Amino acid sequence: MAQNPATAEIGDVVGFAARALAEASDLARDDDVQLALFLLYASHYGSLDVIDAGWEWHPMLIATRGMLERAFEEMLRERVETPAPPVPTRDGVARALFALTAPTPGPSLSRFVAKKATGEQLREFLIQRSVYTLREADPHSWAIPRLTGASKAALVEIQSDEYGSGDLSRMHSRIFARTVRAAGLDDTYGAYLDAVPAVTLASLNMMSMFGLNRRLVGAIVGHLAAFEMTSSLPNRMYGDGFRRLGFGPEATHYFDEHVEADAVHEQIAGRDLAGGLAEDRPDLLGDIMFGAAACLTVDGWVGDEMLAAFESGRSSLRDV
Template sequence: MKTLSFVPSPTERDAGPDGTPIRTSIVAPAPAASEERVLDRGCPLPLPAPRGALSAALLDLLQGSVDTERAEAFHDDVARALTARDRATSVVEDDDLQLTLFCLYELHYRGIAGVTDDWEWSPVLLAARERLEALFEAELRARVDVPALPEPVASSVAAALFTLAAQDSGPSIARYVAKDATDDQLRELLVQRSVYQLKEADPHTWAVPRLAGAPKAALVEIQTDEYGGGRPERMHSALFAAAMRGTGLDDTYGAYVDAVPSWTLAALNMMSMFGLHRRLRGAIVGHLAAFEMTSSIPNRLYGNGFRRHGYDETVTRYFDEHVEADAVHEQIAGRDLAGRLAEQDPALLDDIMFGAAACLTVDGWAAAHVLGCWTAGTTSLRSRTDA
């Protein structure tokens, strides 16, 4: 398998004096463990490398003080780029566009290293983001097949969502990981997932102030578990960081952004777009429902895959936690969150089902990319020289 210089490459093991396998070190070893690292001090995203003209222009702009004239020039760059864009080119596969969106969204999360927080609410940047989002959303709505709408009754909506999740025919990375993935591929899986998992739950939390009554209470119940019930070391993002450290990876927030392809960024950008727009609150609720409904069994398989390679509870705890938690969450998300929201406001039902279908579809595209690379004997990650 071809490997990259900034991801864990060695898969061979040396044997110790007693014959016990010893894992070799990786090129970018994890920093030394400490309580501060385990509990996460909220470091911003490291400044990514640009992937094209738009992301280069944005990153250059963000490294200076807020400048309306320069921001307007960037907005004009976006407008010209979208006008000249080949309509046949997929937005989801456009590395430059997805990284640009990702960085604009990151201003609303932890920020970017060296970038002033004053950029977050720049009207010109928001206008530029709106142009990119319009193109992204239009492609999703055109390419995602939404099933027939159920009655806006909690039990009917929940049943329709469970049926949609059960009918998902996307490729299963989980089954491959459980039986066939190499040690190197397990680390790649963690790298691919780290861009979202190290901020796990945050995109869906944007919906909390946009809901009321039973749906709000249901979402808070789910998110309370995601955030460890008030215990920082039990936050799911902290458990995932521990899994990364346990496999020799760097668990720093955003450490592998430059390594992941457009498919991975698109899946997270979709969540951010749904969560940050009140008009798309139905979509983020539907997304979370599908996300939870397709989590429990896959996480059991992921845990088995890591155990197959000799990893201990430090690494598997994240996956094992989700087997039980998400079996409960899927019931809450289907009936009490999505179903009750549809009862409150039937006009949101279309977007609830769209958000669920989009979750399964986009995650399926990302999974197809990863599995296609792995079965071909290549890495699913980008090289440093990819533009």
Template structure:
């Protein structure tokens, strides 16, 4: 991915640092750590802070495909890991606070270890709650072609590497939970067929609307909330202590996917797009109807049966999806209802 344009002092200094070789200027790493520590207390809404979310996104990207022109040795540089942890602290604190309000109303078992069916029931309870305005219904009934393009651009920062954040959990699980995750991810990666990978299907959808399908091609265009929705997955996936949260996150993703994707497909067909464009959404209608059962009972439920102490984190990860999705939906619908672009700047007419 290309290095984005800075969005504040943290990203400006981070990108300047990454342009050099690891170890070439130890004082610069120390200075960046001090800068981050000084900036964070003044951050109001961390989910809406472009500088923080972009910095986290790019630090996480070092663990995925990397950044263009950046030395791969930066990935595990102790100074950068320390800076990442510094940024993750208030981000996780916000997620736990918001998710706590959601899970507080769940009727969890008062004693004993919940079996996989009981865990799945709690997750389905969460999935049934409507946490924000419905983007999928708007896409199905009202969205313009321009709004569909914006929607795909927002989603592209994750969907073009779809499944990768959750895959980090595979070596951290055992038994039934691991087998379930591998089964889900095998489908996400196309069952051995590169052209059937969900990321490849999404790229085809983007091309069908005249958009750039290169990974990170629109990272400069999307707001902080779009980056935050990906950052939460990387936070959960890259920290072993949060393996329960990544299992809950994926379970909630699968449980809340089938019906919205059906509506997304309907919206694209309404404006005349063919199966080459709608194939991504159509695939998820069928696949996720199966995945939701595997993810709820075998992945999340199997993990809780094996490690009962992880139930709170499983619920935390699941609730975090609802919190982030609600913020994203509110951002999108508020912009569209007022005839504004939901991106940081209007999409060029040539797109």
């Protein structure tokens, strides 16, 4: 990846990617595969200054990205249990999504954070969240030009809130950056990239893959619906965990904001966005449900691994 694509042979990077895929036992947890995908997507976001803007559409890198994406998507479709599609109506899709995302009893990362997490564990939690949340909403925004009608209007309504409705100080990524600073951490995007485990990168990479591929527009819509529907209650618990350890509003504002905002967003996302798309494009219903189930599955892997590390007294971060 360090070689300049303007001079490298196309076979070099594609060959490296092919070998990484051949040697990977679990694509979601393979550092080489997920880091490569993250960097390739970062070229489109412009999130890392070290990546030359001229590389964005270089054929060699696009070929490499396509190879990695095909393997990653195939793995997800094999491992994600997608429910049977409901009737393609707003009410039918909304009911199915609310049933799919209903809270379950038992241990969870959010409950652990609320009741038991130490200050150091809360900082690790923020570090893991930073790879997505310092760019919050961006992966889902790729879907805006790919939608029409009611589903497009619903997505724009949600995204407008995420970006602060024109007020920079209310932009969710900026509010999260204040939380990061309040915890004594660096809010520079990518500052902790080497410390974040591959499965956490996989969660963001999945969003980017769904958002950047027009044929997967149903999946990114389903992902956002599930993401919003599972946000409000956990964020209440995360805020409680930070308050328990004495953090003030500068740290808790982000979580408190999402308790209220996402309680509204989940209704829009389930009925108007996902349900509206299903009514207009019934052929996308399977991918809408797949995207929602994939969100729950992969984010569940991330949360379960972080929780297991915290409960055993281990760091949840990579040893770098």
